[in-house]
Amino acid sequence: xxxxxxxxxxxxxxxxxxxxxxxxxxxxxxxxxxxxxxxxxxxxxxxxxxxxxxxxxxxxxxxxxxxxxxxxxxxxxxxxxxxxxxxxxxxxxxxxxxxxxxxxxxxxxxxxxxxxxxxxxxxxxxxxxxxxxxxxxxxxxxxxxxxxxxxxxxxxxxxxxxxxxxxxxxxxxxxxxxxxxxxxxxxxxxxxxxxxxxxxxxxxxxxxxxxxxxxxxxxxxxxxxxxxxxxxxxxxxxxxxxxxxxxxxxxxxxxxxxxxxxxxxxxxxxxxxxxxxxxxxxxxxxxxxxxxxxxxx
Numbered sequence: 001x002x003x004x005x006x007x008x009x010x011x012x013x014x015x016x017x018x019x020x021x022x023x024x025x026x027x028x029x030x031x032x033x034x035x036x037x038x039x040x041x042x043x044x045x046x047x048x049x050x051x052x053x054x055x056x057x058x059x060x061x062x063x064x065x066x067x068x069x070x071x072x073x074x075x076x077x078x079x080x081x082x083x084x085x086x087x088x089x090x091x092x093x094x095x096x097x098x099x100x101x102x103x104x105x106x107x108x109x110x111x112x113x114x115x116x117x118x119x120x121x122x123x124x125x126x127x128x129x130x131x132x133x134x135x136x137x138x139x140x141x142x143x144x145x146x147x148x149x150x151x152x153x154x155x156x157x158x159x160x161x162x163x164x165x166x167x168x169x170x171x172x173x174x175x176x177x178x179x180x181x182x183x184x185x186x187x188x189x190x191x192x193x194x195x196x197x198x199x200x201x202x203x204x205x206x207x208x209x210x211x212x213x214x215x216x217x218x219x220x221x222x223x224x225x226x227x228x229x230x231x232x233x234x235x236x237x238x239x240x241x242x243x244x245x246x247x248x249x250x251x252x253x254x255x256x257x258x259x260x261x262x263x264x265x266x267x268x269x270x271x272x273x274x275x276x277x278x279x280x281x282x283x284x285x286x287x288x289x290x291x292x293x294x295x296x297x
Contacts, residue, residue, distance in 0.1 A: 005155035008116035013286045020293035021125045024084050026212045050074040084127040085144045085184030088115045093135040093167030094237045100222035103281045107218045110281040111189040112158045119154050134172045135165040169194040173202025177209045187214045200268035207272050214275040221282045226254050
């Protein structure tokens with residue numbers, strides 16, 4: 001079932017998160033921390049879009065033709081003028097549909113809400129945001145921009161995104177590294193069910209292109225805790241077969257294997273200066289996001 005765009009945004013949560021802007025830690029296209037204007041000016045850069053005039057804006061970039069036609073004040077905004085570019089990568093593979101009995105929403109719905117909140121915050125601070133949805137390949141791409149209408153585009157694409165296919169993270173990261181011409185923050189929202197070495201190789205490609213990368217690892221509590229206590233039929237996803245198993249006999253081995261997988265993933269992220277952010281779908285999204293954003297200040 002598809003989510004409605006309106007339900008992806010929680011106004012109360014957004015109001016409380018507004019004091020925690022998303023700032024770049026690394027240098028992005030020649031300026032730092034998302035608080036300075038680009039060193040490039042006017043005629044040497046590519047026109048991107050218009051935005052409404054706000055008090056204090058430089059009148060050199062006022063579009064007089066638009067003013068004459070509409071009697072409204074709009075500025076020409078150029079590609080290098082936005083302080084920060086945020087690229088959201090949302091995993092829409094079949095495994096993201098999973099929701100156990102102890103979670104109130106699926107991993108995909110949790111990730112959608114997180115992406116929606118981040119997109120809102122980036123646009124609210126007058127920076128640029130874009131979206132890529134993917135499974136084994138890129139499905140939808142919304143080019144990064146700072147126009148407020150970008151949020152509506154992002155919400156509609158996420159709301160309509162199915163979760164039906166297999167995932168392949170490494171090819172996606174390599175593809176995205178080639179597509180994104182401008183350095184920025186790349187935020188991946190995924191359950192990351194793929195080969196760890198391949199994931200790290202893909203992340204290395206993004207870092208080679210000097211993107212700052214944040215890995216938001218979205219997991220259901222049942223995947224982390226394995227709470228099953230009687231014979232259970234585990235439904236296969238993404239082409240895997242169903243398995244009938246006795247969970248108590250498997251719990252120790254499963255938890256050890258899953259713990260090893262997460263440890264290798266976290267170690268690989270540390271080695272690449274990639275932020276690893278665990279996200280449990282039974283935990284408050286507001287608390288998770290606010291804690292992470294506060295840690296970046």
